[in-house]
Amino acid sequence: MQTRKILGQSVQYLLHLLFPRTCFACGCDLSAQENGPLCPLCTHQLKKPGPYICKRCGVVLKSGGASCYACRGSKAKKYTCKMIRSAFIFNTSSRALVHGLKYKQADYLAAFMGESMFKQFAQYPELAEVNLIVPVPLHPRKLRKRGYNQSELLARSFSLQLGLESNATCLVRTRDTASQTKLNRQGRLANMSGAFACIAPGVVKGKTILLIDDVATTGATLEGCARALRQAGAKKVLAYTFARE
Ligand SMILES: [Zn+2]
Ligand SMILES: [Zn+2]
Incomplete structure (x- = not known):
């Protein structure tokens, strides 16, 4: 046992000498003991949104209160995605x-990111009622280009830790929506409605679903997904993302 442990450490040290790893965020050299993709300082910078967040969409509120302007009062009712929470700001x-996961082909980051999402999940008891995990789908064209759906990888790692079923095939993206970055909130909502379809209603019927995505910005993508899932018979749709803009 002891020998195996020493051997394991030696192998790790050798690998470290041959392939020195650097922090994904700041680029500093990682020590041989560091298992994750970030140095201790950058890991420490992974922070939960808050202290005040909108109780519906999870956006950080600068001056306290319960809801952001877009979700205030009766406006909250018009959203199908009832709640958005995120592991980190x-x-x-x-x-x-x-960015590494999405644009640099660093699909191996998903394991660490999904585990981090799981570690933060206990801080959101309001999401505890979910009983099915569904990742936000990519359009087939984009999937072919990237080779994987980053949200599906996150959902897989996260659901494995949580011990809850994840289904990446029931929801599909039917429209390759134009890049959203130039659109405002209303534009994004319009752009996303009808962009998704649930092709396996039997899987989602009566379920309280937790949508998983890498980042929530306006919540328009999550809203589009939620509408398709509710139309297919889901009881309720909530969302959890790795980061919150
Ligand atoms: Zn760093
Ligand atoms: Zn809000």
């Missing part, structure tokens, strides 16, 4: 991981 550390 969007900053240098979380952005580096999201």
Whole structure:
């Protein structure tokens, strides 16, 4: 046992000498003991949104209160995605991981990110009622280009830790929506409605679903997914993302 442990450490040290790893966010050298993709300092920067967040969409509120302007009063009722929560605020550390996973083919980051989402999940008892996990789908064209759906990888790692079923095939993206970055909130909502379809109503019927995505910005993508799932018979749709812009 002891020998095996020493051997394991030696192998790890050798690998470290041959392939020195650097922090995904700041680029500093990682020590041989560091298992994750970030240095201790950048790991420490992964922070939960808050202290005040909108109780519906989870956006950080600068001056307290319960809801953001878009979700205040009766406006909250018009959303099908009843709640959005995120593991971390969007900053240098979380952005580096999201960009790596999405644009640098670093699919191996999903294991660490999904585990981090699981560790933060206990802080959101309001999401505890969910009984099915569904990742936000990619359009087939984008999936072919990237080779994987980053949200599906996150959902797989997260659901494994949580011990809850994850289904990545019941929801599909039917429209390759134009890049949303130039659209405002209303534009994004309009752009996303009808962009998704649930092709396996039997899977979602009566379920309280937790949508998983890498980042929540306006929540328009999550809203589009939620509408398709509710139309197919889901009881309720909530969402949980790795980062919150
Ligand atoms: Zn770092
Ligand atoms: Zn809100």
